[in-house]
Amino acid sequence: MALASQIACRLSHYIDVLRAGGVLTSSSPDTPAGAIDVSFATDDSRMARPGTLFVCKGAAFKREYLLGAIEAGAVAYVSEVDYEVSRDAGRPVPCLLVNDVRRALGLLADAAYDHPSGRVKVCAFTGTKGKTTSAYYLKSVLDAHARLVGGRTAGLFSSIEFDDGENWGTSKLTTPEAFVLEQQLANAAASGMEHVVMEASSQALKYDRTLGVEFAVGAFTNIGEDHISPIEHPTFEDYFASKLKIFAQSRVAVVNLDMDRVDEVLAAAHAAGCERVITYSLSDDAADVFAGGLRHTDRGIVACVRTPRFTEDILVATPVKFNVSNALGAIACAEGLGIEREAIVHGFERLRVPGRMELYPSADGRILGVVDFAHNGMSLETMLRDLRENYPDRELAVVFGATGGKGVDRRETMGAAAGKFADRIVITEDDPGPEDPKDICATIARFVEAEGNTNWRIEMDRTEAIRTAVRETAGRALVIVTGKGRETRMLRRHGAEPCEADGPVLERALAELS
Structure with a gap:
């Protein structure tokens, strides 16, 4: 580097x-x-x-x-x-x-590095879910802006990858440590980038990795219980307070009115003295950025979006409603940056976020495969509820596991979410770390059954779990594989070991079935 x-x-x-x-x-x-x-x-x-x-x-x-x-x-x-x-x-x-x-x-x-965020506009997302998707959505809009003005495409520091204009690679942390982060921002400024989009994790905000960074826009997508453990956040209140720190560094605050505890989030944004607070919503038409009249099409969801400057139909290439909320958050950020209407309206059409709601249809259209990174109960429940609502005629099968050594509450919350909404469940390995993956899967199964769902099985081999979910489908189905997205490493007791990404495995399983 x-x-x-x-x-x-x-x-x-x-x-x-x-x-x-x-x-x-x-x-x-x-x-x-x-x-x-x-x-x-x-x-x-x-x-x-x-x-x-x-x-x-x-x-x-x-x-x-x-x-x-x-x-x-x-x-x-x-x-x-x-x-x-x-x-x-x-x-x-x-x-x-x-x-x-x-x-x-x-x-x-x-x-x-001589305060590089004073030379490039940094846009940061925090929240329990949606940070990565929101970051890619905003980058896509900013890239459309760059094409219009003849500038450089936006930088990106996400949990998947980073691009600072000088170097590109796979990310090791959602938000890098301070010296790495500032170096990357300095690279972005030196390369002529106008904007950088990044994720600000609760750990980074809590431990001041971003302390010196000036956020042109700081966006809060939502809040739910996650990362509560002795090695992360001891309590939910500590987790919530850490995320609220984003506004102290932000010139413009962006807030989702549809989230829990929104009054506290708005109060924190105003108390921080932000120059402007921009709100967005799928349900409250008093929001600055609002979407209504959602229509499902073969290319994704079309939403009628109203901002302070325009009202337009915008296509978001996703099958689920909650990603329209992520798109609205990106649009609100673009409003705060003064991005032109054309870049906003057309900025989502060709976008595909790695490992986030990636679609894999079978050749005959009978099965729609979905790979997503959802790795906590809030994300999984939101996704399954949305898919159940929008695909009522399809069997819903889900493959997932839970991490070991941290976020132990996910075993309960993800198990409960699957138990409520899935027709068929295959529980498998997902970064067990220092723990026995069999014990993790057995714990998840107890919470699945607590919801009255007995149509589950445990398959420790993740590849075989995906093949099983596809092979045992009956009629038209959705097969959802969650937890790892495009990751190609499995964290086990003795460290990271190579593994195949979920997408290619699912794609091959669908081809084998055909």
Whole structure:
């Protein structure tokens, strides 16, 4: 990965940044800060070089990492602990003590890359579900805008992939760590991008990975229970409060009026002092962006969309209503950015979001296969309810599992959702991590049966589970495979192992049946 250039400055500049951010507790360098030149800052000891300001981060941090960075040329370090390394180093190595190293990381990374979000318009989505789809929808509109004005297509930092104008690849985190994020934003600005669309996860907001980023638009799609565990968010209130932090960094706030606890979300947006709050809805025609008269067609759903500037029919290439809500959120963001009507109206027509509501029809049309990333109860229930409503004449079969080691509530919520809405259920492996996948599947099955649904089976091999769901269809059917989307790694006890993506497996199973 190519590195965007960091600014060269004196250590005193970073001291001022930390002091202004309210995290510096003391700085007692052995050498006057004004005399120390810093040309690079990082939290990765492997990247240290002469002139580095090194940040000591993480519960598992070891003093040896700091000594390695100093040996490579680090001239000062930032830490919550004074490791007193000058004697070991054989030279003075100033320590900047902070009371919150995560906040310090966000501040320092933004300063090191000279606040790149001031040079490119960053649009961020947060919410329990719909972040990825919404990000792709908005990118598609912004790409249509770029074609109209002769500019560069928008950057994208999603849970699937990233594109910063200089580098492209598969994402490791929904929202990167601070130094990576700021570097990617700097790349986007340097490459001439006008816009970047990103997902802001609850963990990133909670731990200030995005602290230095200025959001031209910050959108809140919805809220439901997810990521509640000892290693993520201890309570729902902690999860909710973390997501609400997005508005403190946003010039324009976008809010879905159809979500739970919307009054609190609106209050947070107004309290944050956003320049403008734009609302959207599928049910409340008082919203700034509203859609009605939805019509299902062979190409997707056509909705009559009204914004403050126009009213037009817009085609959204999806079989489900909730993705029209995601499209409205993208349109509301585009309104906040002042994007032209033509780009908005035609920006969704050819879009396909990787692993999100991807359609795989059988050759004879009897079976419609659907691959989606839905990996919590809220997403699965919304999807199954929508499909049940819009395809009442088809059998509904679903293949899914639940992750191990985190989000343990998903076993109950996903099991209950499938039990309520599916005609037939195949429970299988989905990133069991440190746990026995058989135990996870058995737990899910109990919650399926609690809904009075006994038409379920467990098939541990995910490929065989998909083939089983297709093979055992009776008449016209929908076969939905959820949880992994286009992922090609299965997280097991000893780490990530290669696996085939759900889409090709489903496509092959449908071809075999034909």
